Amino acid sequence: MATPAITAAGIDKFFGEGEARTQALRGVSLQAYFGEMLYIVGPSGSGKTTLLSVLSGILRPDSGSVAVEGTEIWKLGGDQLADFRLHKIGFVFQDYHLFPRLTTAENVAIPLILKRVSWSQAIASALKYLEVVGLKNRADLPPVKLSGGEQQRVAIARAITGQPDILIMDEPTASLDGDTGQAIVEFVKKNVLNDKRSILIVTHDSRIYQFATRVLKMEDGRLMAIEKGGPPV
């Protein structure tokens, strides 16, 4: 766990203007390492999702820097940043954002299609990842025919099918019952986490803390405490 995947320093982020201007992140600094599963926890409005967005190249900070594998991502241009996300980051959204008009396999194949892999190769690769998450027999079904847990696993398969170095999971257990949520995170830790990958999870769910390498607590836009693991920086 020695190599930092992400190094963030002094990140500030404001929303709104004038009297409505609020500071969502206040000088946040952290490092995320390869081979670790880093949780960012805290109450609603504490800035967890904003921090995750800044770290993953989705939301530009007002100040501070984010280096991913040594590259300052906020110095990249629009297309370079999109390429960075495509090749380095895998996303598991809170609401999954699966495409209901596509089959499960086609959903999983999307990152490869965006990488210009041929359709047939992308589907073949997607089937392999569906096998990893135990859903190969559901490949031809639309996601709406799957249970919540299955949809979450499809979202995970989609996030890892492009073999990203960093996996971002936003509230991965929010739409799942307790047992399914734990099973999913345990599955991720066993099957998705490896020495060349870093997983960042934003969650409220203390029942899954047991799977974390480190747990950082945010409050009011600041990293306030380490609930588990070593120091954040």
Place this chain on the structure above:
Amino acid sequence: MRGILKLAYKLLVNDKAKFTALIVGITFSVFLMVQMMAMFAGILNRASATVLNVGAPIWIMDPAVQTVANTIGMPDYVLDAVRSMQGVNYAVPFYSGGALVKLADGTYQSVTIMGLDDTTLFGRPPLLEGKLEDIYGENAFVVVKDTEFRKLENPSVGTQFEVNDNRGVIVGIAEVSSASLFGVPTLYTTYYRALQYLPNPRFTISYVLAEPKQASDIPRIKQQVQALGYLALTRDEFMDRISDFYKYQTNIGTNILIMTVMSFIVGLSISGQTFYTFVLENLEKFGALKAMGAKSRELISMILFQASFTALAGYGLGIGLCALLISLARVRLPDYAAMITYWDLVFAFVMVVIIAGVSSYFGVRRVLRIEPFEIFRG
């Protein structure tokens, strides 16, 4: 890029309800636009039927003539003068006029009578029955077998009728390439018989039909005819003049234009709104794609592809539907006055491209504005 476009295609066609609404909207818009224009093109074509059927290269007429049926007699010296002009290969008189025919059962029927030059019979139609030389026989007429033919009680060779108390006999049945617009049967006879049978004004030549020695002689012939105080037009120019009359000096063109514009607006409204709704419903998904690393130009390509695919499919179906309707109408009405021209196809295509462009413009704007962060925030 092919994979991304295939993704766009699947997102579009798998949303069956929206896709059907889009296709139906554009199909009917194209159908209405093309049908309106085809009907107008058919009317214009019929209005120029005599010019097409006679086929003379140059038509000489009074400058006030606007349509082929609206003839103003010219004095005989015009024919002599044209025959004397440099560059004229030949010139013949042509009569066109209306008459009432009394049929065997005592009823009257309006007809158009064409008087062909006695010497050459220039402009004669091809005969289906009878012999051409019989037109020189006593009281001889040739009847055109078109949709109006039945109004003369389906005459055959030998059928008799009366025109202004003169006996007429059908000696031949002819066909023409284009039926007339005016819904009356057409009879051909010789020029001088037409003058004998029909009440005549002072000047009797409706048109002088001429042929230039060479195409390059046409401008000179026009100048010489103009110097006489008359007007010489080529076949195409005369047809354009007739078309212009119906387009600009009657309300037909205006009404067709209004209907066409309304069809376009209906199509644009239905398709634009449905496509925009489709994009809005998929906005989060586009945002998710953006978060995953799709570039703006790829998202634009997806939307443009979806809009173009829908537009082209609707265009093809609309044209097909229109062609089918015209074909079905012709089963019942063989001379149904509608024809799809290349210009109709081009115009409808341009309109469809505009519909696709406008529909996708608003969708593209929304998709470009969506921030992936909003997807994260839910």
